[in-house]
Amino acid sequence: xxxxxxxxxxxxxxxxxxxxxxxxxxxxxxxxxxxxxxxxxxxxxxxxxxxxxxxxxxxxxxxxxxxxxxxxxxxxxxxxxxxxxxxxxxxxxxxxxxxxxxxxxxxxxxxxxxxxxxxxxxxxxxxxxxxxxxxxxxxxxxxxxxxxxxxxxxxxxxxxxxxxxxxxxxxxxxxxxxxxxxxxxxxxxxxxxxxxxxxxxxxxxxxxxxxxxxxxxxxxxxxxxxxxxxxxxxxxxxxxxxxxxxxxxxxxxxxxxxxxxxxxxxxxxxxxxxxxxxxxxxxxxxxxxxxxxxxxxxxxxxxxxxxxxxxxxxxxxxxxxxxxxxxxxxxxxxxxxxxxxxxxxxxxxxxxxxxxxxxxxxxxxxxxxxxxxxxxxxxxxxxxxxxxxxxxxxxxxxxxxxxxxxxxxxxxxxxxxxxxxxxxxxxxxxxxxxxxxxxxxxxxxxxxxxxxxxxxxxxxxxxxxxxxxxxxxxxxxxxxxxxx
Numbered sequence: 001x002x003x004x005x006x007x008x009x010x011x012x013x014x015x016x017x018x019x020x021x022x023x024x025x026x027x028x029x030x031x032x033x034x035x036x037x038x039x040x041x042x043x044x045x046x047x048x049x050x051x052x053x054x055x056x057x058x059x060x061x062x063x064x065x066x067x068x069x070x071x072x073x074x075x076x077x078x079x080x081x082x083x084x085x086x087x088x089x090x091x092x093x094x095x096x097x098x099x100x101x102x103x104x105x106x107x108x109x110x111x112x113x114x115x116x117x118x119x120x121x122x123x124x125x126x127x128x129x130x131x132x133x134x135x136x137x138x139x140x141x142x143x144x145x146x147x148x149x150x151x152x153x154x155x156x157x158x159x160x161x162x163x164x165x166x167x168x169x170x171x172x173x174x175x176x177x178x179x180x181x182x183x184x185x186x187x188x189x190x191x192x193x194x195x196x197x198x199x200x201x202x203x204x205x206x207x208x209x210x211x212x213x214x215x216x217x218x219x220x221x222x223x224x225x226x227x228x229x230x231x232x233x234x235x236x237x238x239x240x241x242x243x244x245x246x247x248x249x250x251x252x253x254x255x256x257x258x259x260x261x262x263x264x265x266x267x268x269x270x271x272x273x274x275x276x277x278x279x280x281x282x283x284x285x286x287x288x289x290x291x292x293x294x295x296x297x298x299x300x301x302x303x304x305x306x307x308x309x310x311x312x313x314x315x316x317x318x319x320x321x322x323x324x325x326x327x328x329x330x331x332x333x334x335x336x337x338x339x340x341x342x343x344x345x346x347x348x349x350x351x352x353x354x355x356x357x358x359x360x361x362x363x364x365x366x367x368x369x370x371x372x373x374x375x376x377x378x379x380x381x382x383x384x385x386x387x388x389x390x391x392x393x394x395x396x397x398x399x400x401x402x403x404x405x406x407x408x409x410x411x412x413x414x415x416x417x418x419x420x421x422x423x424x425x426x427x428x429x430x431x432x433x434x435x436x437x438x439x440x441x442x443x444x445x446x447x448x449x450x451x452x453x454x455x456x457x458x459x460x461x462x463x464x465x466x467x468x469x470x471x472x473x474x475x476x477x478x479x480x481x482x483x484x
Contacts, residue, residue, distance in 0.1 A: 010050050013076055016083060017043040031093070035086030035105070042079030046072045070124045077116035085109060106186065156203035160184065166213045171220075171280035173212040174201055180281065194284055214280035219252055222283050224273040224290060225262065229304035234261050234269060240301050244293045245275055247360050250286040252276045268306030296356040325350045325421050328373050331394050337441040342431065349427045355414040364411040368401035369425040377418030383410040390415065403428070403446060404475040425479070432480050439480065443473035 020040040027033050049072035085108045121127040166172050170181050172191065177199050179191035188200045214220045228237045238259045245257040255276050262270040277286050298305055326347035329335045335343055352375065355361055361379060362368055373396045381389040381397065388410065391397060400406050402425055432439050 009076060010047070013043055013046045013050065013079075016079060017047055020079075020083060029090060029093070032086055032090045035089060036083060039079045039082035039086065042075045042082060046075035046079060049075065070120060073120050073124065074117065077120065078113060081109060081112040081116060085112065156207040159207060160189070160203060165211055171214040173214070174206055175209050177201065178280075194281055219255065219276040219278060220280045220283065221255070221274055221276045222286060224275070224287060226271045226273055226291075226294060227265065227268040227306050228271065228298070229268050229306050230264075232269075232301075232303040234271075236301070237269070237271060237303060240297050240303065241271065241273060241294065244290065244297050245273070247358075248275075248286065248289050248293060249358070250277055250282050250289055252278065267308050268304075293356055293359055296354050296359060300353050300355075323347075324375070325373075328375065328394055328421060332373070332396055334396070334399055334442070334445065337438060337445070342435065342438075346423065346427055346431060349430075350421045350423050353420045353422045355418045355420065357414055357416045357418075359414045361412045361414060361418075361420070362398060362401075362408045362410075364409065365407050367405070368398055368408050371398045371402040371423045372396060372412075373421040373423075375419040375421050378415040379418055379420075380413045380415045381410050382413060400446065403442060403479070404472055405479050429480050432476075439476045440473060443476050446472045 017040070020036045020043060023036045024033055024040060027036075049068065085105065088108075089105065166181055168181050168184060171179070172181060174189075174191075177191060177193070179193035179197075179199060181189065182192050182198070183190040186203075188202050189206050190198055190200050192198055226241065238261075241259045242257060245251050245259075246253075251257060252275070257276070258272070258274040260272045262272040264270075273290070275286060275290065277283060295305070326340075326344050329338075329343055329347055329350075330340075335346075338346070350373075353372075355377075361372065362370075364383065374391050374393050376393060379391045379397075380387050381391060391412075397410075397412055398408070401408050402423070
């Protein structure tokens with residue numbers, strides 16, 4: 001202990017005080033700043049007591065002198081411990097990124113404090129700590145019985161730190177609780193759930209229960225169960241599910257999604273759907289996203305989602321009217337040449353399609369044989385990944401692909417829950433068979449619209465753009481097998 005009473009220890013204490021001040025001022029690591037804060041207070045206490053020990057001596061009773069010496073010795077030793085531990089944990093975080101559990105800092109501090117305190121007490125105050133521990137064995141036994149649950153949590157916490165099945169920041173499941181680990185303390189482990197709830201779990205419970213850790217891989221898988229009617233072929237159902245997963249933003253392409261027939265249940269065929277996401281916190285969101293989109297897609301594909309029946313229902317088809325559809329078609333320039341009676345026939349063959357927000361309706365570059373009119377909601381038209389237009393009620397898209405067989409010129413995505421009126425190629429084929437003159441009228445209209453769009457894009461005139469005219473009429477006759 002002679003070293004602590006010398007001038008070298010005072011110089012080292014002043015230097016350590018200045019180092020901690022610089023770290024507190026300029027360090028970017030907030031945890032390092034917090035850790036060195038304790039050592040700063042210890043070194044400041046040491047320097048003050050050492051520098052003014054001569055002035056304090058007349059003010060302190062003679063029998064208190066050794067205790068004053070022990071105080072600044074403790075201050076120097078504990079300040080050194082806190083500084084060394086702070087720098088050690090900073091290096092550990094650099095080599096292994098991530099926050100350090102509080103219990104790790106506490107254990108290091110406690111052990112090193114004890115190792116420093118024992119020789120100081122023995123040399124300065126003639127206190128033999130080992131003798132004190134032996135005489136207090138009976139008291140420790142009594143206290144141990146009274147605090148056995150707390151001690152159980154304490155030792156379980158130490159065991160968790162040695163084994164480290166998880167660290168702060170991991171997403172885990174313990175029993176029925178699931179969330180991100182925010183703190184591992186002496187008595188308990190605290191997790192934050194996806195509902196922003198803080199759940200405190202006793203360490204003894206965590207040590208005994210089954211712990212599932214989701215954060216040790218690049219992705220997390222989730223299994224969903226989907227049922228479909230026996231009337232729907234399994235290959236069709238699996239294709240529709242895989243197409244839905246392809247469009248779901250949260251679902252990863254690697255590992256690839258998996259869809260398998262799971263069982264032939266009482267009400268329908270069960271399918272296992274396994275998808276992967278980047279983080280476990282996204283699991284509830286991807287479940288909602290996938291199941292919601294499947295409802296819309298199954299409805300459009302005519303795939304019934306079965307459910308147990310307790311009562312026999314005789315369902316009659318809903319009586320629909322083509323009046324709203326005809327009203328929308330009458331507003332479109334494409335159908336200007338059609339008399340009302342012909343338009344009513346076409347409207348009666350149209351089908352309503354429902355799309356959920358974010359679903360792709362048509363995809364750029366793919367072949368298409370359908371034409372759509374927006375009945376409710378809005379859709380976003382995107383070309384080469386950039387939004388070029390937003391269509392609302394009464395506006396249409398897809399006529400070029402339907403009538404000329406060209407690939408889709410853009411991707412159209414539902415901006416919100418949207419209802420579309422769909423007309424297929426068979427509707428126009430039946431109409432052209434009865435009214436072949438309409439093909440020439442539509443071809444002329446499409447050629448004029450193509451010329452106008454080309455002129456607008458190239459800042460030219462309609463006459464210039466119409467020069468190298470695409471023979472739309474020839475394509476119409478070829479697709480719908482019309483005679484020249």
